[in-house]
Amino acid sequence: MKKHILVIAQYFYPEQFRINDICTEWVKRGYKVTVVTGIPNYPQGKYYEGYGLFKKRREKYNGIDIIRIPLIPRGKNPIMLVLNYLSFVVSGFFWMVFTKIKADYVFIFEVSPMTQALPGVWYAKRRKIPCYLYVQDLWPENVEIITGIKNKHIIGIIGKMVDYIYARCTKIFTTSKSFVKSINERGVPLEKIEYWPQYAEDFYKPIEKKSVSEIPDDDAFDIIFTGNIGNAQGLDILPKVALLLKERKLSRKIRFNIVGDGRYKNELVELVNKNDVAYMFNFIPKQPATRIPELIAASDVAFLSLSDSPLFAMTIPAKLQSYMACGIPIIAAADGETSRIINEANAGVCCSAGNYHELAGKIVELLNKPLDQLSQLGKNAKDYYNKNFDKNELLNRIDRYFDINKALKNGLKSEEKQYVQK
Structure with a gap:
C-alpha cells in the first residue's frame, strides 16, 4: 500500500516553487501525495485568473491531490500581507479539525511565512505521525528585515511560535548550512x-544559444535576472550600477534583462527611469518556469543579488541552483553562503551585497573576458551543480526518513533513529 504524504505549502502550482517538482517526484516514486495550499496569488498579490473562493478549490496536478483552503490575497501593502498570513492559519485550523484525510507523514515546505507550518504540526500531533519541516526562510529574523518590525514584544511572540513549531517537528531540513547553526542556537x-539543499527541476539545463523574441539579437552584453522582484532581492542596486556604467562610456552596450514580477517591480522601474538608464533595461513579464532556460541561453551571464543583512548572508536563493544547472556564468551581489558557493565552484564573480561600485567593476571584468573563459565559468557552474545538488541523490536522502526500515538499514545514528521512529 502506498504511503501517504500530506504536504502543507501556502504556495503551490500554478505558483512557481520547487515544492511542485518535489511532490511530482514523490508521486513517481510511488507515494500518494495530498497538498493543502492557498488560492494562488503570489507574487502579483491577487488571485490568478480562473481561481477564487468558489473556483477550483480541488485540483489534480501530475497525480497530486490539491486542496485549496480560503485565504486573503497578499495585496500590495503590509496590512494585506499580514491578513494573508493569518487567513491561511485560520483556514488551516478548521481544515485540520474537520478533515477525514489519513496521511502517514506531514511535510511542510516553509518559505515565508512560518505561520503556515501551524496547521501541519497540529495535524501531525492529532494523527500522531512524523512531521518534517523544510526551512527556506528563517523566522523571526525574516520578519524583522522584510517588515522592519523591531518591537521586542512582537518579535518575542513570533519567536515563541517558531520554537513551538521546531519542538513539534520530527526532523528539520534546511536549505543552507548556516541555517543549521542558527536553528541550533x-x-x-x-x-x-x-542540511538539505535545493535542486533545480530537470528542465533547467544547458541548451544551445538561440534568439528569443523577448531579448533583442544584437551585440549587447546581456545580463539576466529571473524570479521574484521583491525587497529581499536587493535589485535597487542595478539602477545605480547602470548609472556608473553609463558614465564609463563602454564600447559595448550592457543590457539587464529582468524577468519576473513582484511587489518591488514598479518601484524598480521608477528608479530606472529616474536615473535615465531605461535604455539599459529590458523588463520581461513573468514567464512559465520551463521557458527560463531558453531565456538564460540567450544571455551572456546571469545575475542574482540579495539585500545587505546577516540573514541573507545565510541564505541560498533557489535561483542559484537554477543558474548553475543551466551552465551560465554568474555575477552576484551577495555575501555569505551564496558568495562561498560561487567562489568554491569558480562559476563567476561576486561582490558585497549592496556595493554598486564594486558590482560595476565586476560586470566590466566579465565583459572583458574572452568567450572561452566565460564558457569555462559556465561549465564550472554545471559541474559543481552535478556534484552538490543532484536531484536523485537528494530525494533518496529524504526517502530514508519516509521509510523506517530503510532508515535503520542505512545505519542512522541512534539519536536520528528516535526522530525517524516518532
Whole structure:
C-alpha cells in the first residue's frame, strides 16, 4: 500500500516553487501525495485568473491531490500581507479539525511565512505521525528585515511560535548550512536538523544559444535576472550600477534583462527611469518556469543579488541552483553562503551585497573576458551543480526518513533513529 504524504505549502502550482517538482517526484516514486495550499496569488498579490473562493478549490496536478483552503490575497501593502498570513492559519485550523484525510507523514515546505507550518504540526500531533519541516526562510529574523518590525514584544511572540513549531517537528531540513547553526542556537538539538539543499527541476539545463523574441539579437552584453522582484532581492542596486556604467562610456552596450514580477517591480522601474538608464533595461513579464532556460541561453551571464543583512548572508536563493544547472556564468551581489558557493565552484564573480561600485567593476571584468573563459565559468557552474545538488541523490536522502526500515538499514545514528521512529 502506498504511503501517504500530506504536504502543507501556502504556495503551490500554478505558483512557481520547487515544492511542485518535489511532490511530482514523490508521486513517481510511488507515494500518494495530498497538498493543502492557498488560492494562488503570489507574487502579483491577487488571485490568478480562473481561481477564487468558489473556483477550483480541488485540483489534480501530475497525480497530486490539491486542496485549496480560503485565504486573503497578499495585496500590495503590509496590512494585506499580514491578513494573508493569518487567513491561511485560520483556514488551516478548521481544515485540520474537520478533515477525514489519513496521511502517514506531514511535510511542510516553509518559505515565508512560518505561520503556515501551524496547521501541519497540529495535524501531525492529532494523527500522531512524523512531521518534517523544510526551512527556506528563517523566522523571526525574516520578519524583522522584510517588515522592519523591531518591537521586542512582537518579535518575542513570533519567536515563541517558531520554537513551538521546531519542538513539534520530527526532523528539520534546511536549505543552507548556516541555517543549521542558527536553528541550533534556538535550542534545537543538532541531530534533529539536517542540511538539505535545493535542486533545480530537470528542465533547467544547458541548451544551445538561440534568439528569443523577448531579448533583442544584437551585440549587447546581456545580463539576466529571473524570479521574484521583491525587497529581499536587493535589485535597487542595478539602477545605480547602470548609472556608473553609463558614465564609463563602454564600447559595448550592457543590457539587464529582468524577468519576473513582484511587489518591488514598479518601484524598480521608477528608479530606472529616474536615473535615465531605461535604455539599459529590458523588463520581461513573468514567464512559465520551463521557458527560463531558453531565456538564460540567450544571455551572456546571469545575475542574482540579495539585500545587505546577516540573514541573507545565510541564505541560498533557489535561483542559484537554477543558474548553475543551466551552465551560465554568474555575477552576484551577495555575501555569505551564496558568495562561498560561487567562489568554491569558480562559476563567476561576486561582490558585497549592496556595493554598486564594486558590482560595476565586476560586470566590466566579465565583459572583458574572452568567450572561452566565460564558457569555462559556465561549465564550472554545471559541474559543481552535478556534484552538490543532484536531484536523485537528494530525494533518496529524504526517502530514508519516509521509510523506517530503510532508515535503520542505512545505519542512522541512534539519536536520528528516535526522530525517524516518532
